[in-house]
Amino acid sequence: MARTLEAANLSTVLVTMMPYWSKKVGVPRTLAVEFPFGHTLGAPHNVPQQKRVILEALSVLAEAPEPGVIVHSKENWNQPIEDAIQSWQPKEPSPIIAELTPKFRDMMRQHRAEKKP
Amino acid sequence: MEIGMTVDSFKFLPRIIAKFYQMTEREPNYPIPWTPLERPIQACKFGLVTSAGLYQLGVDPPFDLERERTEPTWGDPSFRRIPAGILQEQLGVSHLHVNTDDVLKDVNILLPVDRFQELVDEGTIGGLAEWGYSFMGYQGFPPDTTLWEEKYAPQVADSFHEQGVHCVLLTPT
Numbered sequence: 306m307a308r309t310l311e312a313a314n315l316s317t318v319l320v321t322m323m324p325y326w327s328k329k330v331g332v333p334r335t336l337a338v339e340f341p342f343g344h345t346l347g348a349p350h351n352v353p354q355q356k357r358v359i360l361e362a363l364s365v366l367a368e369a370p371e372p373g374v375i376v377h378s379k380e381n382w383n384q385p386i387e388d389a390i391q392s393w394q395p396k397e398p399s400p401i402i403a404e405l406t407p408k409f410r411d412m413m414r415q416h417r418a419e420k421k422p
Numbered sequence: 423m424e425i426g427m428t429v430d431s432f433k434f435l436p437r438i439i440a441k442f443y444q445m446t447e448r449e450p451n452y453p454i455p456w457t458p459l460e461r462p463i464q465a466c467k468f469g470l471v472t473s474a475g476l477y478q479l480g481v482d483p484p485f486d487l488e489r490e491r492t493e494p495t496w497g498d499p500s501f502r503r504i505p506a507g508i509l510q511e512q513l514g515v516s517h518l519h520v521n522t523d524d525v526l527k528d529v530n531i532l533l534p535v536d537r538f539q540e541l542v543d544e545g546t547i548g549g550l551a552e553w554g555y556s557f558m559g560y561q562g563f564p565p566d567t568t569l570w571e572e573k574y575a576p577q578v579a580d581s582f583h584e585q586g587v588h589c590v591l592l593t594p595t
Contacts, residue, residue: 306471306557307592309571312455313579315469319592324424325431325443331450333457337429343474343520345593346537349528355537362591363547367463370423372454377426390434392521399518400494401563402439409438 307332318366320345320358324375335375336362340382341393347380354380461588467549469587470506471578473559473594474525474532475517477502484516485558491518497560499569501578503553506535519560520595532593551585559595 307317311333321327322345324337338345338358347354358380365376382389398406432440459466475485485498498516513529515522525532538550555578561567582590 306473306567306570306575307590308455309575310471310579310582310590310592311457313576313583314457315579315582315590316457316459316466316588317590317592319594321594322429322434323431323594324429328424329446329448329450331452331454333454337431339429339433341434343517343522343595344524344531345472345595346531346534349524349531352530352537355530355534356540359534359537359541359591360546363463366589367459372456373423373450375424377424377429379426379428386433390436393434394436395518395521397518399560400491401560402519404494405442405563406438409442413438413441 307334316366318362318369320362324377327375328373331373332375333372334365334369336365337375337377338380339378340380341384341389343393344382348383459589461548463547463589464545465548466588467551467586468538468547469551469578469582469585469590470533470535470538470554471557471590471592472532472554473557475515475522475558475595476504476525476529476533476556477514477516478504478508479512479514481512484514487516487518490560495563497562497565498558499561499567499574501555501557501574503581504533504535504556506539506550506552506554508535517558517560517595532595534591534593538591548588549586551582551587553581553585555581 318334327335
């Protein structure tokens with residue numbers, strides 16, 4: 306998406322919790338935030354935090370020296386990690402996760418069994 | 423080029439999903455597209471794009487989650503337009519892959535219409551497009567973004583050009 310818009314003469318900046326994908330896809334400009342999924346710009350009603358993240362993204366847009374730049378934000382998520390992992394997830398697993406999780410567990414089990422001498 | 427390496431992409435992922443992602447091989451297509459910023463931020467008009475699955479309640483239909491439920495390897499590739507002045511109570515969300523409670527409390531965590539209006543009022547940026555755009559991030563398994571690239575993103579780009587937009591902030595979920 307970012308690449309298509311950028312190719313259409315728009316300067317883009319993407320904020321994401323997964324710089325891993327930005328790198329793999331080749332996103333033009335990325336600000337990486339260590340926030341749980343679904344909370345890209347911060348916590349609800351935390352106006353100062355949202356504003357800090359947006360201003361960081363604007364700096365990336367203005368100052369990015371080359372295509373593919375990824376800047377890591379130093380913002381922190383103020384919630385115990387176990388709670389954060391639980392609370393961003395949907396109340397019910399998505400259809401694809403429900404379908405794939407058992408298959409993937411089998412694959413991992415098989416993989417581990419093959420590794421044992 | 424990476425500046426700082428502090429963000430762990432897998433921190434909030436259950437281990438099984440993290441492992442799954444780490445097994446995906448992908449290489450970017452070079453060159454990476456690039457439109458240099460040709461004016462100061464204070465003179466830029468911004469457009470907003472998210473993949474949060476947002477739509478206007480009572481105006482537009484939700485994303486097609488029924489088909490996704492019966493066909494889990496498919497995700498709705500269409501988009502909805504969202505007015506910059508949307509009120510929280512006019513916001514609907516369709517997304518089966520994240521908990522949507524928080525965006526229903528405050529749209530600004532994914533489509534920062536109020537924060538950007540404040541930046542316009544302060545003179546930090548030049549303007550905000552009247553319309554923002556929302557996609558729904560799950561594009562099937564394995565993900566297929568062909569329709570985004572060939573059909574829908576070009577439509578969004580055309581609309582932004584008509585609105586005089588120079589820059590776009592993208593916020594995936």
